[in-house]
Amino acid sequence: MAIPLAYNLRNLVVRKTTTIMTALGIALTVAVLLAILSMVNGLRATLSTSGDPLRVLVLRKGSDSELVSNFERAPYQDLKFKPGIAAGADGQPLASLEVVTVINLASVDNPNGMNVTVRGLQPAGMEMRPNVKISAGRWFQAGQRELVAGKSIAQRYPGAGIGRKIHFGRGDWTVVGVMDAGQGAQNSEIWGDLNQVSSDLNRIEVLSSTLLKAVDKVAAAALVENINNDQRLGMHAMSEQEYYDAQTASGAPIEFTGIFVAIIMAIGSSFAAMNTMYAAVSRRAREIGTLRVLGFSRGSILLSFFAESVLLSGLGGLLGCLLVLPLNGLTTGIGNANFAEMAFAFHVTPQIMATGVLFAVVLGAVGGLLPARMASRKEILTALREV
Amino acid sequence: MFRYLPFIVKNCWRNRRRTILTVLSIGVSMCLLGVMMALFHAFYLAGPAPDQALRLVVRNKVSLTVTIPLAYRERIRQVPGVREVMVSNWFQGTYKDSRDPKNMFARFAIEPERFFTVFGELKMPEEQKKAFLRERAACIVGRDLANQFHFQPGDRIHITGDIYPGEYEFTVRGIFDSPRASDVMYLNKEYVDQAMPERRRGAVGMFDILIDDPAHSARIAQQVDDLFQNSTAATKTESEQAFTVGFLSLLGNVKAFLIAISAAVMFTILLVSANTMAMSVRERVREVGVLKTLGFTPGTILGLILGEACVISVAGGVIGYAISTVLMKGVADSPFGGFLPSLNVFDGSVAVACILTAAAIGLLSSLAPALGASRVSIVQALRSTD
Numbered sequence: 001m002a003i004p005l006a007y008n009l010r011n012l013v014v015r016k017t018t019t020i021m022t023a024l025g026i027a028l029t030v031a032v033l034l035a036i037l038s039m040v041n042g043l044r045a046t047l048s049t050s051g052d053p054l055r056v057l058v059l060r061k062g063s064d065s066e067l068v069s070n071f072e073r074a075p076y077q078d079l080k081f082k083p084g085i086a087a088g089a090d091g092q093p094l095a096s097l098e099v100v101t102v103i104n105l106a107s108v109d110n111p112n113g114m115n116v117t118v119r120g121l122q123p124a125g126m127e128m129r130p131n132v133k134i135s136a137g138r139w140f141q142a143g144q145r146e147l148v149a150g151k152s153i154a155q156r157y158p159g160a161g162i163g164r165k166i167h168f169g170r171g172d173w174t175v176v177g178v179m180d181a182g183q184g185a186q187n188s189e190i191w192g193d194l195n196q197v198s199s200d201l202n203r204i205e206v207l208s209s210t211l212l213k214a215v216d217k218v219a220a221a222a223l224v225e226n227i228n229n230d231q232r233l234g235m236h237a238m239s240e241q242e243y244y245d246a247q248t249a250s251g252a253p254i255e256f257t258g259i260f261v262a263i264i265m266a267i268g269s270s271f272a273a274m275n276t277m278y279a280a281v282s283r284r285a286r287e288i289g290t291l292r293v294l295g296f297s298r299g300s301i302l303l304s305f306f307a308e309s310v311l312l313s314g315l316g317g318l319l320g321c322l323l324v325l326p327l328n329g330l331t332t333g334i335g336n337a338n339f340a341e342m343a344f345a346f347h348v349t350p351q352i353m354a355t356g357v358l359f360a361v362v363l364g365a366v367g368g369l370l371p372a373r374m375a376s377r378k379e380i381l382t383a384l385r386e387v
Numbered sequence: 388m389f390r391y392l393p394f395i396v397k398n399c400w401r402n403r404r405r406t407i408l409t410v411l412s413i414g415v416s417m418c419l420l421g422v423m424m425a426l427f428h429a430f431y432l433a434g435p436a437p438d439q440a441l442r443l444v445v446r447n448k449v450s451l452t453v454t455i456p457l458a459y460r461e462r463i464r465q466v467p468g469v470r471e472v473m474v475s476n477w478f479q480g481t482y483k484d485s486r487d488p489k490n491m492f493a494r495f496a497i498e499p500e501r502f503f504t505v506f507g508e509l510k511m512p513e514e515q516k517k518a519f520l521r522e523r524a525a526c527i528v529g530r531d532l533a534n535q536f537h538f539q540p541g542d543r544i545h546i547t548g549d550i551y552p553g554e555y556e557f558t559v560r561g562i563f564d565s566p567r568a569s570d571v572m573y574l575n576k577e578y579v580d581q582a583m584p585e586r587r588r589g590a591v592g593m594f595d596i597l598i599d600d601p602a603h604s605a606r607i608a609q610q611v612d613d614l615f616q617n618s619t620a621a622t623k624t625e626s627e628q629a630f631t632v633g634f635l636s637l638l639g640n641v642k643a644f645l646i647a648i649s650a651a652v653m654f655t656i657l658l659v660s661a662n663t664m665a666m667s668v669r670e671r672v673r674e675v676g677v678l679k680t681l682g683f684t685p686g687t688i689l690g691l692i693l694g695e696a697c698v699i700s701v702a703g704g705v706i707g708y709a710i711s712t713v714l715m716k717g718v719a720d721s722p723f724g725g726f727l728p729s730l731n732v733f734d735g736s737v738a739v740a741c742i743l744t745a746a747a748i749g750l751l752s753s754l755a756p757a758l759g760a761s762r763v764s765i766v767q768a769l770r771s772t773d
Contacts, residue, residue, distance in 0.1 A: 021662040028655045032648060062547040064485050067452060070552050102450045104623075109640050112633065115450055168449045170619065201453070249488065254639060261648055264419050265655060271412035272659040275405055279666045335637025339452065 002300050003291065008308035011280070012315075019312060022276040026316025026363060029265040030356045031323040034348065036258025037355065038327060042347035043251045043334060050185035051241035054086075055128060056212040056223050058237045065337035066100040066209045073097070075233050076210055082226055084219030085212050088127050094213035096125030099198045101208075102340040103168045103190075105157045109333065115340040116153060116160075117189045118168070120197025120207075128213045132186050137162045137177030142193045145169075145200070148177040150187040152331060152343030160190065169200025185244065188333070188342040211240065247337050254334070266363050269316075273367030277309050281375045282386075288375055289383030302376035309368020310361055317360025321353040391687070395694045402667065409663045410703045416656045417707025417745055422714050423649040424744075425737045430635065431642065433734075435628040436566070438508035440601035443608055444475075444630040445594040448621040451477070454590035455620045463594060466610045471597040473501040474576055480546040480555070492532055494546065496576040497595075499525075505597045508566055515540065515561030523578040526557035529569025533562045544572070553582045568719065596624075653748065656700070661752035664696045668756035675760045676768030685761035692760055696753030697746050704745025708738055 012019045058079060063069035076097045085093040099120040104113040126132070126139070136154075140146035149160045154175075165172040173192065181187045198204050214220035220239055227237035281288070288301060296304075328348040336342040399406050434440065445463065447453040460472045476496040483490045499520045503509065511519075511527065518540075519525045528538050538544070542559045557574050580588045598607050608624040615622045625633070635641050668675075675688060683691075712733055 017665065018662060021658050021665075025655050025658040025662070028651050028658070032651050035647075060549070060552060062481060062552065063549040064481065068479055068549040070549075102452050104448065104450045109643070110636050112629075112636075114636060168453075246486070254644075261419060261652075264415055265652065268412045268415040268655065268659065271408045271415070272662065275408045275412070275659075275663060275666075278404060278408075332640055332643075334639045339637070341637065 001296065003296055003304040005307060005311075008304060008311055011284075011308060012312060015280070018276055018279070019315070022273055022312055023316035023319055025272050026269050026313050026360050027319035027323055029262060029269045029363070030317050030320025030360050032265060033258065033262035033359060034320060034324040034352055034356045035327055035346070036255065036262065037352050038324060038346045038348040039258075039332070040251045040255045041349060041352060042344045044248055045347050046183050046185055046342070046344035047244045047248050048241075049183045050181075051239065051244035053217060053239050053241045054214050054220050055240040056214055056220055056227075056237050057240045057243050058210040058212065058227055058235050059208075061234045061236045063236070065339070066098070067102065067338040067340075069208050071097070071207045071209055073205055073207070075235060076207075078233060079210055079212065079227070079235070082212070082223060084214050084223045084226075086215045088124055092124065094124055094128050096121055096128055096211045097194065097207055098122075098125055098209050098211060099194060099201065099203055099207040100338060101197075101201055102338060103166070105159050105166070107157050107333070107341070109156070114157075114333070115335075116157065117336075117338050117340040117342075118147075118197065119189050119191050120194040121191060122194045125194075125211060126191075128211060129181075129186065131184060132179050132181045134177050135180040137175075140176055140192055143196060144193065145171055145173040145196060146176045147173045147190050147192045148179050149175050150189050150191075151178060151180045152187040152333075153190055154178045156331070156333065156343060166190075169197070171200070183345075185336065185342050188336075188340070212237075243337075250334055250336060262359075266359070270363045270367035273309060273313055273364055274371060276312070277305065277368050277371035278374070280308070281305060281371045284375075285378060285383045285386035288378050289380050289386075292378075292380045292383065298376040302372045305372035305375045306365070306368050309364045309372065311364075313360045313364020313367070314357060316364070317357035320356050320360065324348055324353075324356075391691055391694065395691060395698055398691070398695050399698055402670075405663060405667065406699060409659065409699055410706065412659050413656050413700050413703025413745070413748075414706035414710065416652050416659070417704050417741065418710035418714060419707075420649055420652045420656075420744065421708045421711025421737070421741045422718070423645050423652070424740055425711065425715050425734060426718070427642075427645050427649075428734060428737050428740075430632050430645075435601075435626060437601075438506075438566070439627045440604065441507075441598055442505065442627040443596040443598060443604060443611070443624050444627055445596060445611055445622050445624045446592070448612075448623045451592065453620070454592060455594075455615075455622060457589045457591050459615065459620075459622070460594065462614055463596065463611055466607055466614070468599050468603045468607050469596055470599055471501055471504050473498050473505045473595045473597075474591045474593075475595045476576060476579070476592040477550070478546075478548070478574065478579065479550050480548045482544065482546055489535075493571040495571070495573050496551070496579045497573050498576055499573075502573065505595050507597075509563045510565075511561045511563040518560040519575075522558065522560060523575050523581075524556065524558055525560035526572055526574040527561040527563055528559055528572045530562055530564050531569045532572060533559075535570065538562070548579075548582075551579050551583060555579070555582075595627075653744070656703075656745075656748050657752050660696060660700050660748055661755070663699070664692070664753040665756045667695075668692060668753075668760050672760065672763065672768050672771040675763060676765050676771070679765045679768065689757050689761040692757035693750055693753050696757075697749035700745045700749030700752070701742060704742045707745070708741045711741070 059069040060071055080093050080095040085095060088094045101118050102115040103118050105116050107114045140148050153160045160175055162175055164175050198207055214223050224237045227235050325348060327346045330346045331343050333341040333343045447455045463472050478494040478496045519527050538559050540559050544557045546555045548555055598604060604626055611624045612622055
């Protein structure tokens with residue numbers, strides 16, 4: 001017969017100082033793991049909402065990112081008339097020639113300056129990204145040194161608020177608006193007029209990339225195929241979604257470090273849990289003897305102490321989840337393929353919290369096994385005689 | 388105080404299992420703290436290695452991707468204290484399949500005739516240096532990179548250019564040894580320039596400057612930047628170390644990350660240690676009564692318990708630091724190490740900080756139970772049955 005769980009619960013309540021301290025130790029371990037997981041999760045969420053499977057990104061062959069791609073104007077004219085490209089409001093194919101560069105701006109986190117993506121684009125490029133909307137101010141005007149900053153940029157870079165001036169190229173650029181791309185990576189970009197940006201950068205002929213909007217998924221796949229097989233172009237096409245998905249790799253070092261740290265901390269915490277459980281077992285020797293006299297088997301004693309350890313660590317796991325909850329929505333940045341900072345928010349999801357509790361339970365199970373075994377092996381008489 | 392040391396150690400050893408578990412628990416956590424402290428020290432506190440301290444990096448103020456005119460070289464050379472100015476271009480390109488991160492290693496287009504002056508700490512046989520100078524399509528690779536891909540002198544490395552478009556084939560003419568991780572390849576700037584249109588030849592990514600004395604670095608950096616302040620391409624000059632740490636910021640907010648994890652680890656150790664001390668003091672209340680009866684003052688009892696906690700946590704700290712040096716060696720040798728400022732596997736100040744932290748944690752964690760024990764009255768203590 002099993003010993004009721006209430007016995008263990010009450011024991012935890014009676015020795016509340018020890019319980020809380022052990023549980024808090026476990027909670028911190030879980031919190032570190034969860035903080036990292038929610039960070040990586042947030043990064044994935046941003047990247048997966050940034051790309052549209054219908055949009056096709058074309059780079060020069062051999063380039064992995066828009067930043068290092070050298071894209072000339074001539075092939076753009078050929079690309080524009082490939083089959084399967086949707087038509088814009090003006091009846092022209094939705095093909096946007098773009099120039100991408102990075103500029104160094106002082107951020108809240110890093111006053112020495114961080115790299116920020118600046119993108120020069122044409123009206124077609126904006127029409128193709130309907131998810132990006134102006135949330136304050138107005139769009140930039142063609143032929144003017146005007147910029148629109150993404151939401152995260154406006155928040156995190158004091159020099160990029162509306163009305164501020166940013167110096168690059170041949171003069172000062174005025175920030176005239178803030179755009180909101182939901183969760184998308186465009187929140188971390190600054191946009192300006194293609195011709196103005198490229199002429200300021202001395203790159204009128206050599207730009208970065210072209211973005212095409214396909215009519216549907218089948219057309220998008222055919223378009224990618226068509227461009228990649230066109231030897232004359234020397235271009236490399238992929239769906240925009242693929243491009244962003246490939247960048248999730250940038251979270252790998254953080255994820256790796258985080259899991260490594262969490263595992264080491266877990267080893268430390270399971271030793272601590274073991275300590276607590278050993279103390280509980282030796283302090284409750286007489287209780288154990290009494291339970292045995294009452295007829296509870298060795299197996300049920302083992303199970304009971306094991307359950308107590310799991311309960312204790314489960315409590316720690318829940319506490320850990322509570323500790324990371326305030327992180328949800330907190331914004332931070334990471335480098336992207338364009339060698340610039342991309343902002344994203346911590347994303348604490350129920351799955352992540354479940355992982356945390358599970359992690360804590362495993363930790364408690366490992367820590368509780370040996371003490372529970374010791375409890376179950378006590379001889380009735382010696383146990384009753386212990387002080 | 389030290390008179391009681393044997394007594395303290397005996398007390399520690401009484402409940403062996405608990406002490407070992409606690410020491411291990413603290414040790415494992417302290418090793419993390421040791422790594423975090425060493426990284427933080429290397430990134431933000433330590434001065435540069437002597438060879439790095441003599442180098443400054445000049446780039447366009449707008450960002451690394453915007454070029455500066457080659458003509459700046461002559462003006463930079465006029466700045467007092469500048470011994471050599473070398474062009475260094477981030478070549479990038481892709482080697483084999485770029486989707487495999489293993490194939491990503493740093494490639495720089497440099498000027499071979501100036502290279503070994505500016506990077507004096509790199510060691511390579513004389514005849515290999517000559518071969519690198521003589522042949523335009525030559526390249527040299529670091530020992531780590533050579534070991535990773537089994538490059539031998541005479542091997543050909545095919546790179547597809549992106550920033551510098553085109554197909555390139557470089558012949559390995561030398562393998563150099565570096566005091567740091569050396570997953571890096573240097574190639575001849577001249578060779579790349581030949582494939583570039585006229586207008587790109589006069590534009591460079593960075594200048595590496597060799598200066599005469601580390602003490603002058605701030606002054607020289609300022610003077611260089613002042614030279615070009617009002618020109619079309621303003622520059623930013625910083626020490627090589629600051630430049631490398633700047634790259635790290637692309638990995639995320641490293642500083643906050645290190646501090647947050649260290650804080651969590653420290654707090655966890657504090658809890659573990661406090662818990663253990665509270666348990667062991669609670670078990671010994673009666674003993675405290677006996678000690679008091681024998682004439683031990685409350686102050687001594689306080690000292691005994693604080694001392695015990697310190698011995699345990701310092702033992703954990705020493706073990707933790709020892710493990711952390713092994714981990715640091717792993718970090719420094721990883722491919723990632725090439726992007727880090729030079730890491731010392733053993734650093735005196737980090738060791739001291741680590742052990743002091745452990746001692747402080749010991750003191751802090753046992754303060755409450757120790758105060759309780761020292762204040763308890765003899766009668767009460769002797770009556771305790773817990």
